Amino acid sequence: MTLPTKTAHSLVSAEKLTCIREERILFDELSFSVNEGDIIQIEGPNGAGKTSLLRILAGLSRPYAGSVFYRDEEIGRCRDEFNEDLLYLGHLAGVKSELTAEENLNFNLRLSGYDDFDTGEVLAKVNLKGFEEALAGHLSAGQHRRTALARLWHSNCKVWILDEPFTAIDKRGVAELEQLFLKHADNGGCVILTTHQDMGLIKDERLRKLKLEYRFV
Ligand SMILES: Nc1ncnc2c1ncn2[C@@H]1O[C@H](COP(=O)(O)OP(=O)(O)OP(=O)(O)O)[C@@H](O)[C@H]1O
Numbered sequence: 001m002t003l004p005t006k007t008a009h010s011l012v013s014a015e016k017l018t019c020i021r022e023e024r025i026l027f028d029e030l031s032f033s034v035n036e037g038d039i040i041q042i043e044g045p046n047g048a049g050k051t052s053l054l055r056i057l058a059g060l061s062r063p064y065a066g067s068v069f070y071r072d073e074e075i076g077r078c079r080d081e082f083n084e085d086l087l088y089l090g091h092l093a094g095v096k097s098e099l100t101a102e103e104n105l106n107f108n109l110r111l112s113g114y115d116d117f118d119t120g121e122v123l124a125k126v127n128l129k130g131f132e133e134a135l136a137g138h139l140s141a142g143q144h145r146r147t148a149l150a151r152l153w154h155s156n157c158k159v160w161i162l163d164e165p166f167t168a169i170d171k172r173g174v175a176e177l178e179q180l181f182l183k184h185a186d187n188g189g190c191v192i193l194t195t196h197q198d199m200g201l202i203k204d205e206r207l208r209k210l211k212l213e214y215r216f217v
Contacts, residue, residue, distance in 0.1 A: 003032035003040070003210055010069065011036055011190050012057060012159055017066035019052050025215055026052055029066070032210060036158070036188045039181055039202055041195060044212035050194040051091065051163055053212065057192060058088040058161045070159075084113070087157040091164060093148030097137030101128050101147045104136055108151050117154050125153045127173070141168040152180060160184060162193040178202050 005013070013033035019026040026049030034040055042050045055061045057068055059075045059082065068075045070082040095104050102119045109117055123132055126146040131139065136147055145168045152160065160181075166174050178201040181191045185206070199207065 003034075003208055005031045005033055007033060007035075009035055011038075011071065012192070013069045014057065015067050015069065017053070017056060017068070018064045019049055019056060020064045021049070021052060025217060027212055027215075031066075034159075034190050034192060036190060037185045038190045038192075039185050039207050040190070040192045041199075041207055041209050042192065042212065043194075043209055045214045048212040048214045050212060054088075054161050054163050054192065054194060055090075058086060059083075060088070082159075085158045086161065087112070087152065087155050087159070088161045089148060089152075089163060089165060091167075093145070095136050095144060095148045098135065100133050100135055101139065101143075101150075102132040104147050105150050108148075109154060112151065112155070112157075114154060122150050122154050123147075126150045126176075142170060142173065145169055146173065149177065152177075152184075158189045160189065160191045160193075162191065164194055164196075166195050166197050174199075175201055182206065 010033035015031050017030040018028050042053060044050050056063045059068065070078055075082050094108055099107065101123055105119050105122060120132060123129065126149055128143060128146055128150070131143060136144055139147065149165060165177060169177065174197065178199055182202060184191060
């Protein structure tokens, strides 16, 4: 399925994005739009520019040329509104090793402006019941990642931009995440993610793919 370009109903859209790193053009004049209910997978080999694209879409880095829009406004002009509606999880995902799982979740949810939540309940949803007091640095790789992902279960943000959310997550955890993504999309949100894994529950008719090729120049 190919991605359409910006329309009046677009939630997030990219217009003619060009990204250059170390004199290599990663992508050039890339345009597409993401609507409510969309689940978009950015595909491509290592080094193709997937993370670079997600960071540009999230407003964390600037493109060489082109613009990103949230609804109808360029993200630089609606920064506060966009940030309120955006949940971005990068590779490192903001989990601090010296804090416990509970402290990390508490910190991340409060940073996102939430103050009414039960950390134990949210951590239980990512199978971390009993590990609330464990230092994140002492958790397994999958549990560490689950600590980061927990905030998805308590998010009102419409736009989820997720860089490799399934890394180190077991099969059951991947299925639970896929279910959550479908529910989020059904509720009018959108998910833009990268993954090298095939998704079992999110079938082709629900998934739109954007493939980045590795470019040598
Ligand atoms: N801030 C930066 N400064 C210089 N080069 C960068 C920067 N960020 C990324 N790059 C380079 O851009 C290229 C694309 O990196 P990016 O992380 O976007 O790829 P990716 O498709 O996400 O790869 P992977 O599948 O390995 O995660 C790489 O060659 C990387 O070295």
